Amino acid sequence: MAQLPLADLAQRLLRKPAHALDPEERRVLDSIDSGTIVSRDAADEADARSSLGDRLADRVAAVGGSWGFIIAFTVVLLGWMLLNTDVLAHFGMAFDPYPYIFLNLMLSTLAAIQAPVIMMSQNRQAAKDRLAASLDYETNLRAELDILRLHEKLDGIVLDRLAALEAKIDALAKSVPTA
Incomplete structure (x- = not known):
């Protein structure tokens, strides 16, 4: 097929003038005109566009949303409480006795930091989904x-x-x- 100008391809194939084309339609017509492929891997495209902060947010969300994290965090919390209630309290050295005010402060701080990071990761996943759809x-x-x-x-x-x-x-x- 002889190469046609973009305007002719747009009118003949999409029945639209060239100025009314979406960016996706323009890329498709350009690929038809040049005889190249248009398919790309959405994951590769998203990874190429991601920043260090994006990748870090994804890692934090992956770790924070796993069963391994939940189990390890439960063990740490139970250990903290056991240590401050029985072991160190027995020697009068408990640094955070019941009602565990310092533990509550640390948990609140962790939640305050972890929640926005997980939201950033979710926003990035939504952007990946939009890219994949495009x-x-x-x-x-x-x-x-x-x-x-x-x-x-x-x-x-x-x-x-x-x-x-x-x-x-x-x-x-x-x-x-x-x-």
């Missing part, structure tokens, strides 16, 4: 347009063959003697 749309649009172009080519081949058959029929009709 890339899926581009791939689906490219596939749909390629199928449409194949239909046009097949229709052209069928019309050419019909025209050739009509010409042969006309030639045969002219060559048959009339009685």
Whole structure:
């Protein structure tokens, strides 16, 4: 197929003027025009765009939202309480006796820091999902347009063959003697 300007491709395939194209549609038409592929891995794209803070937020959310963290944190809390209630209290050295005010302060601080970090990770995941949807749309649009172009080519081949058959029929009709 001869390369067509973007405006011609937009009008012929999408029935839109070039200035009305979305960025995804423009990328698809550019890839059709250049003969390149349009599909990309959303995870790779998101990782390439992520900052150090984004990756750190993902790690904190992955660790903080795991059973390993919950079990380890429970063991630490029970150890803290046991240590300050029985072991150190027995020697009069408990640094945070019941009602564990220092432990409550540390838990509140952890929650105050961990919650926004987890929210950042969720926002990043939502951005990844939007990127994946956009890339899926581009791939689906490219596939749909390629199928449409194949239909046009097949229709052209069928019309050419019909025209050739009509010409042969006309030639045969002219060559048959009339009685």
